[in-house]
Amino acid sequence: MAPHEGFSLIDLFWQAHIVVQLVMIGLILSSVWCWAIIVDKVLLIGRTQRQMNRFETVFWSGQSLEELYGTLHNRVNHSMAALFVAAMREWKRSHEGSRPAIASLQQRIDRVMDVTIQRESERLESRLLILATVGSAAPFIGLFGTVWGIMTAFQAIATSESTNLAVVAPGIAEALFATALGLLAAIPAVIAFNKFNSDVGKAVARMEGFADEFSAILSRQIDERG
Amino acid sequence: MRAGLIASLAGHTAILVWGLVSFPDAESFSVPQVETLPVDLIPVEEFTQLRLGERNAEIRDVAALNPSETPEETPPQPADRPGDSQVQQPTPSPAPAPPPPAAEPEPQPVAEPEPAPAPVPVAEPEPAPEPQQEAAPAPQPIVTSVAPRSKPTPPRRAPERETEEVVDQVAALLNKVEPAAAAGQSSQDPASLGSRQGAQNIRMTQSELDALRGQVAQCWSPPVGAVGAEELKVRVRFNLSQSGDVSGSPEVLNSNGNPAFRAAASSAVRAIMRCQPYSLPVAKYETWQEVIINFDPREMLGG
Numbered sequence: 169m170a171p172h173e174g175f176s177l178i179d180l181f182w183q184a185h186i187v188v189q190l191v192m193i194g195l196i197l198s199s200v201w202c203w204a205i206i207v208d209k210v211l212l213i214g215r216t217q218r219q220m221n222r223f224e225t226v227f228w229s230g231q232s233l234e235e236l237y238g239t240l241h242n243r244v245n246h247s248m249a250a251l252f253v254a255a256m257r258e259w260k261r262s263h264e265g266s267r268p269a270i271a272s273l274q275q276r277i278d279r280v281m282d283v284t285i286q287r288e289s290e291r292l293e294s295r296l297l298i299l300a301t302v303g304s305a306a307p308f309i310g311l312f313g314t315v316w317g318i319m320t321a322f323q324a325i326a327t328s329e330s331t332n333l334a335v336v337a338p339g340i341a342e343a344l345f346a347t348a349l350g351l352l353a354a355i356p357a358v359i360a361f362n363k364f365n366s367d368v369g370k371a372v373a374r375m376e377g378f379a380d381e382f383s384a385i386l387s388r389q390i391d392e393r394g
Numbered sequence: 395m396r397a398g399l400i401a402s403l404a405g406h407t408a409i410l411v412w413g414l415v416s417f418p419d420a421e422s423f424s425v426p427q428v429e430t431l432p433v434d435l436i437p438v439e440e441f442t443q444l445r446l447g448e449r450n451a452e453i454r455d456v457a458a459l460n461p462s463e464t465p466e467e468t469p470p471q472p473a474d475r476p477g478d479s480q481v482q483q484p485t486p487s488p489a490p491a492p493p494p495p496a497a498e499p500e501p502q503p504v505a506e507p508e509p510a511p512a513p514v515p516v517a518e519p520e521p522a523p524e525p526q527q528e529a530a531p532a533p534q535p536i537v538t539s540v541a542p543r544s545k546p547t548p549p550r551r552a553p554e555r556e557t558e559e560v561v562d563q564v565a566a567l568l569n570k571v572e573p574a575a576a577a578g579q580s581s582q583d584p585a586s587l588g589s590r591q592g593a594q595n596i597r598m599t600q601s602e603l604d605a606l607r608g609q610v611a612q613c614w615s616p617p618v619g620a621v622g623a624e625e626l627k628v629r630v631r632f633n634l635s636q637s638g639d640v641s642g643s644p645e646v647l648n649s650n651g652n653p654a655f656r657a658a659a660s661s662a663v664r665a666i667m668r669c670q671p672y673s674l675p676v677a678k679y680e681t682w683q684e685v686i687i688n689f690d691p692r693e694m695l696g697g
């Protein structure tokens with residue numbers, strides 16, 4: 169066993185076994201990826217909630233739906249605005265032409281809004297599973313690195329035929345570094361996954377509520393015109 | 395997504411750099427300097443060896459086990475192994491010599507004040523500041539073979555001095571005290587066992603005696619229920635053959651008014667007989683040919 173040079177992070181990394189090094193690299197990469205997802209989701213969910221708030225104020229401000237559709241339908245819309253545009257587009261299309269298809273318009277609108285909600289929630293939930301996976305698997309990966317490192321450390325102890333703490337300690341310290349990295353990656357991932365999961369659930373519930381309300385309004389319109 | 399990735403990479407790099415800066419290396423524990431204590435492995439035999447003092451033995455420079463720091467005020471203590479010294483050492487008494495006032499703080503050579511003419515030059519050369527040396531100056535010129543002892547001792551008799559009468563007085567005073575010469579005095583344990591052959595070097599160690607005692611104690615069923623059972627000390631002397639068997643019959647040495655004493659004594663004898671043969675070092679047979687064991691219910695049972 170080579171004499172131990174130091175305990176800085178770099179030293180701990182370079183003195184580790186190749187398997188442990190791979191584990192560490194993998195854990196660092198997964199941590200980077202997790203945090204990228206976390207930052208992205210924080211921004212996305214915040215933006216979505218702001219958009220929904222703004223749209224609701226505009227929608228319930230008494231503005232005519234036609235006008236609202238006019239301003240929105242050319243943009244790329246998300247969440248509630250997307251719901252509204254999808255429903256209005258279906259409404260418009262059904263009233264176009266010589267023979268308006270009013271009979272099952274209500275069902276079509278509902279279907280369209282369902283699909284839009286599904287698409288939106290998919291967009292919000294994307295990559296959350298990565299967080300869950302990292303959160304549950306990273307400790308095990310780190311533990312694997314630690315076990316492997318301790319295994320090699322004990323082999324080194326056996327060959328050096330000394331149980332001096334100076335011989336035992338460095339290998340174990342290196343090995344434990346892997347578990348530390350695993351926990352470092354896993355803990356934020358788990359916390360973030362739980363938070364985002366509930367946030368997405370709330371956002372989707374809000375969209376479903378809006379969809380029902382809007383569907384009711386349109387249904388009234390259809391019946392009045394019918 | 396790109397913003398998140400960039401932010402994440404930046405954060406990780408920052409943490410890594412911070413870790414490199416703030417954990418450059420593990421600080422070694424600052425272990426307080428521990429003074430190394432020299433440890434000698436000494437066989438317990440040296441301390442528990444039973445030895446009878448001899449008056450005409452060669453003088454030896456043996457330090458006292460408990461060197462006394464206050465030579466004047468302490469009650470008389472037997473000198474360490476007094477029998478070893480060539481000159482008989484009287485036990486130090488609080489007033490070793492009549493003349494010097496006891497309240498005198500600075501220990502002076504005792505011979506100085508009263509026997510005015512002669513000892514003055516003697517006391518002069520070495521007024522040793524160390525209290526332990528105080529006795530040395532006086533006898534030195536007289537008994538040249540006697541080395542200064544570490545134990546504070548009052549001046550030895552100066553038989554050939556012209557102040558003989560004074561010294562004789564002192565000697566007469568001091569001789570009233572029994573010369574403290576007893577075997578096992580240096581040991582803290584009660585002398586539970588002795589031997590008639592104590593004049594020889596007895597190398598039966600206390601631990602071996604304890605082993606014998608333990609062997610006997612295992613077989614002893616003490617008088618538990620008797621009134622004042624803890625007072626029933628039985629002192630038994632018995633002879634052992636070389637194989638460890640009891641030869642002859644054990645002899646109870648003491649007696650007691652307690653009615654249960656007879657039962658206790660016979661139980662002690664039975665214990666001795668039942669536990670034979672005893673395993674003791676044959677090489678030291680002379681020392682355990684005859685042993686005396688105290689059967690003390692408190693010690694042998696209470697442990």
